[in-house]
Amino acid sequence: xxxVGRPKGKLGASAAVKLAANRAxxxxxxxxxxxxxxEACLRTECGECHFCRDMKKFGGPGRMKQSCIMRQCIAPVLxxxxxxxxxxxxxxxxxxxxxxxxxxxxxxxxxxxxxxxPSCLKVQDAEGVVNEELxxxxxxxxxxxxxxxxxxxxxxxxxxxxxxxxxxxxxLKEQRLNRDLKDSPETPxxxxxxxxxxxxxxxxxPRKGDGIPRRKSEEGPGVRKRRDVDRLSEPIVRKKLKIGKxxxxxxxxxxxxxxxxxxxxxxxxxxNIKQEPEDDPQLGSVPLTPQRAKESDQSRSSSPRAGPSSExxxxxxxERxxERxxEKDREKDRERSERQREKRKKRLHNxxxxxxxxxxxxxxxxxxxxxxxxxxxxxxxxxxxxEKAEKPKRQPASGDKLHRLGKGLNGTV
DNA sequence: TTTAACGTGTAG
DNA sequence: CTACACGTTAAA
Ligand SMILES: [Zn+2]
Ligand SMILES: [Zn+2]
Ligand SMILES: [Zn+2]
Ligand SMILES: [Zn+2]
Numbered sequence: 551x552x553x554v555g556r557p558k559g560k561l562g563a564s565a566a567v568k569l570a571a572n573r574a575x576x577x578x579x580x581x582x583x584x585x586x587x588x589e590a591c592l593r594t595e596c597g598e599c600h601f602c603r604d605m606k607k608f609g610g611p612g613r614m615k616q617s618c619i620m621r622q623c624i625a626p627v628l629x630x631x632x633x634x635x636x637x638x639x640x641x642x643x644x645x646x647x648x649x650x651x652x653x654x655x656x657x658x659x660x661x662x663x664x665x666x667x668p669s670c671l672k673v674q675d676a677e678g679v680v681n682e683e684l685x686x687x688x689x690x691x692x693x694x695x696x697x698x699x700x701x702x703x704x705x706x707x708x709x710x711x712x713x714x715x716x717x718x719x720x721x722l723k724e725q726r727l728n729r730d731l732k733d734s735p736e737t738p739x740x741x742x743x744x745x746x747x748x749x750x751x752x753x754x755x756p757r758k759g760d761g762i763p764r765r766k767s768e769e770g771p772g773v774r775k776r777r778d779v780d781r782l783s784e785p786i787v788r789k790k791l792k793i794g795k796x797x798x799x800x801x802x803x804x805x806x807x808x809x810x811x812x813x814x815x816x817x818x819x820x821x822n823i824k825q826e827p828e829d830d831p832q833l834g835s836v837p838l839t840p841q842r843a844k845e846s847d848q849s850r851s852s853s854p855r856a857g858p859s860s861e862x863x864x865x866x867x868x869e870r871x872x873e874r875x876x877e878k879d880r881e882k883d884r885e886r887s888e889r890q891r892e893k894r895k896k897r898l899h900n901x902x903x904x905x906x907x908x909x910x911x912x913x914x915x916x917x918x919x920x921x922x923x924x925x926x927x928x929x930x931x932x933x934x935x936x937e938k939a940e941k942p943k944r945q946p947a948s949g950d951k952l953h954r955l956g957k958g959l960n961g962t963v
Numbered sequence: 964t965t966t967a968a969c970g971t972g973t974a975g
Numbered sequence: 976c977t978a979c980a981c982g983t984t985a986a987a
């Protein structure tokens with residue numbers, strides 16, 4: 551309560567370190583980190599997105615502390631220090647046969663947050679639900695079962711959630727869109743369950759040299775395993791496709807940002823991010839539109855757009871510039887709020903100053919008063935000059951020493 | 964240590 | 976719901 555998130559005011563010790571949230575069942579969830587291998591991870595900071603501009607490195611205030619939007623990891627992994635809750639060991643997928651890998655790697659439950667080797671579970675009879683979108687993530691057998699029986703306290707923001715995944719340029723967004731688009735067939739009539747072809751082998755294995763230190767020289771970038779390993783390899787735990795709730799569907803309707811929750815997806819026909827020029831020759835159907843960068847164009851409604859875009863994919867086109875507009879608004883808004891914030895801060899600062907100076911002032915005043923007793927009183931003008939605040943936008947290059955030590959303010963460092 | 968940025972509370 | 980701020984963690 552008190553002052554927490556918002557202004558930079560002060561923050562005693564509230565919030566933020568509560569990865570548990572689910573009390574009872576949830577042991578503190580471990581923070582994931584970037585995989586360093588995905589397309590996003592391999593990029594370099596764009597320097598232009600919202601978060602980049604916030605970085606001190608790019609002249610920003612460094613308040614957000616978020617990754618460059620273009621670099622939001624597509625497959626965040628468990629920390630290298632993660633171990634099985636039961637046996638205490640790390641992932642062991644590299645030490646077993648292909649078919650057993652799954653049972654020996656660490657799996658984090660998106661509901662109770664427990665990290666275990668599936669093989670270490672006692673109850674091997676229940677089945678867990680693998681989250682195909684996030685490496686080493688599933689809904690453990692226990693939770694899955696409880697879910698079926700009704701209670702499931704899903705987390706508001708599950709593992710791997712990125713709060714800015716809806717911003718333009720984010721690969722996560724692409725991911726989402728693809729996912730959302732994949733369904734929504736022309737069969738609006740039947741709203742029933744979506745059943746798809748049992749062809750689950752349509753995507754590559756999301757395995758990577760993830761959270762475990764050891765690895766073999768296998769799997770290069772974009773491995774496309776088309777091996778059939780499921781049936782045999784999953785004695786107990788099968789990758790079930792559990793479609794979200796109806797809610798999900800509704801949400802989707804209007805564009806949403808669902809946390810990675812039960813994205814246990816459906817390996818449906820999905821042709822998403824590609825990066826291998828190998829198999830799967832035809833994907834022209836899914837334009838990636840990597841281009842974007844700065845928006846120097848402004849008019850759009852009247853440009854004589856002769857050729858492209860229209861034919862190729864009108865919806866995409868429209869979509870994009872709608873987004874552009876939105877982005878613009880956002881920028882505007884935040885500029886405004888920035889200004890306000892500045893003002894507020896200044897005011898506060900002044901207040902503090904006056905408080906600090908109050909004594910002196912009072913003394914001064916007193917002095918003056920008594921001194922001049924009844925001479926002539928001239929208003930003492932002690933205002934608006936002692937302020938610098940911080941809104942550099944540019945590196946001052948001087949008089950920075952004080953700030954360096956005054957870390958109390960920002961907390962960072 | 965330093966640096967990056969995750970995940971969360973919460974004001975709008 | 977979104978966007979912000981920020982403690983805190985993961986990694987180098
Ligand atoms: Zn950026
Ligand atoms: Zn990555
Ligand atoms: Zn274990
Ligand atoms: Zn669980």
